[in-house]
Amino acid sequence: GAVVSQHPSRVICKSGTSVKIECRSLDFQATTMFWYRQFPKQSLMLMATSNEGSKATYEQGVEKDKFLINHASLTLSTLTVTSAHPEDSSFYICSASYRLSNQPQHFGDGTRLSIL
Amino acid sequence: EDKVVQSPLSLVVHEGDTVTLNCSYEVTNFRSLLWYKQEKKAPTFLFMLTSSGIEKKSGRLSSILDKKELFSILNITATQTGDSAVYLCMKTSYDKVIFGPGTSLSVIP
Numbered sequence: 001g002a003v004v005s006q007h008p009s010r011v012i013c014k015s016g017t018s019v020k021i022e023c024r025s026l027d028f029q030a031t032t033m034f035w036y037r038q039f040p041k042q043s044l045m046l047m048a049t050s051n052e053g054s055k056a057t058y059e060q061g062v063e064k065d066k067f068l069i070n071h072a073s074l075t076l077s078t079l080t081v082t083s084a085h086p087e088d089s090s091f092y093i094c095s096a097s098y099r100l101s102n103q104p105q106h107f108g109d110g111t112r113l114s115i116l
Numbered sequence: 117e118d119k120v121v122q123s124p125l126s127l128v129v130h131e132g133d134t135v136t137l138n139c140s141y142e143v144t145n146f147r148s149l150l151w152y153k154q155e156k157k158a159p160t161f162l163f164m165l166t167s168s169g170i171e172k173k174s175g176r177l178s179s180i181l182d183k184k185e186l187f188s189i190l191n192i193t194a195t196q197t198g199d200s201a202v203y204l205c206m207k208t209s210y211d212k213v214i215f216g217p218g219t220s221l222s223v224i225p
Contacts, residue, residue, distance in 0.1 A: 006158075034213065043204060043217045044159070093158050104150055105206075105213070107158035 003027055004096050006108025014116055015086060021079045021111045023094030030096035033077040034105060035069060038091040050077055084115045118144045120207050120216035128222045133195050137219045139205030140187040149188050151179055152204040154218070159204055162190070195223045 005024045013019060023033055032051050036044040048064075050056035050071035058064045066088075068080040077096075081088050091112055095105035123138045141149065148166045152159035163172045165181035165188055172179050176195075181188045192199055200223045205216040 036215075041220075044215045046213060046215070049212070095158075104161045104164045106161065107152075109157045 003106045004094065004108040006094050006111055008111060009109060010112045012114045012116065013084065016083055019081045019084055019113060021092055023077045023096065023108050025075050025096040028098055029074040030098065031074065032097050033071055034095045035079050036093045036095070038093060044093060081113065084113070086115045089113055089115045118142045118214060120205055120214050122205050122216035122219050124219060125217060126220040128224060129195055131196060131223055131225050134191065134193045135195060135221065137190040137203050138187060139216055141207045143186055145209035145211065146183070147208045147210060149181055150206045150208070151190050152206060154202045154204055197223050197225055199223050
């Protein structure tokens with residue numbers, strides 16, 4: 001069964017709306033969570049890495065004020081797309097692991113965000 | 117620049133064929149290399165490789181890592197239509213993860 005739950009699976013909203021996406025690890029303590037963005041027929045692009053209780057580390061070119069990440073507990077991280085615009089429409093996927101690189105990441109099912 | 121390269125980018129085979137997917141990477145701060153299968157939604161984990169020369173197997177799939185030549189291969193034998201997917205190679209280092217562009221595999225009956 002799924003070890004990482006992502007919600008919602010699909011969001012359609014108007015331009016200017018802020019959208020929050022949740023990522024939960026279901027049966028393990030996710031010390032590290034990752035947020036990815038995926039455009040059609042392209043690979044996953046890492047947006048940011050968050051460690052529980054500390055600020056997220058954003059990849060170059062990703063606006064931290066636009067994509068707010070909170071990782072307040074070992075089982076929950078949230079990504080908030082603030083004042084979303086049509087160009088923010090994409091597939092967002094989270095993943096979680098116990099440690100950065102000696103355990104495989106487990107992915108959520110993704111969120112399809114469509115901004116009208 | 118730290119990057120992961122996969123080849124081929126797309127591949128069409130007939131059921132029963134054997135395929136080999138390639139992944140090469142930069143050596144910077146290497147920790148592990150992982151293979152994932154992505155169908156319609158999120159990637160599902162296949163293999164994690166940290167040591168050279170040790171083949172990992174799961175049914176018809178197998179993978180091996182060559183840390184000297186900086187590449188990994190994913191083999192799928194006796195392919196089935198259910199193997200159709202994008203196969204992603206991911207490299208982890210001490211401070212980041214990088215995905216390759218993926219290989220889109222289509223298995224036709």
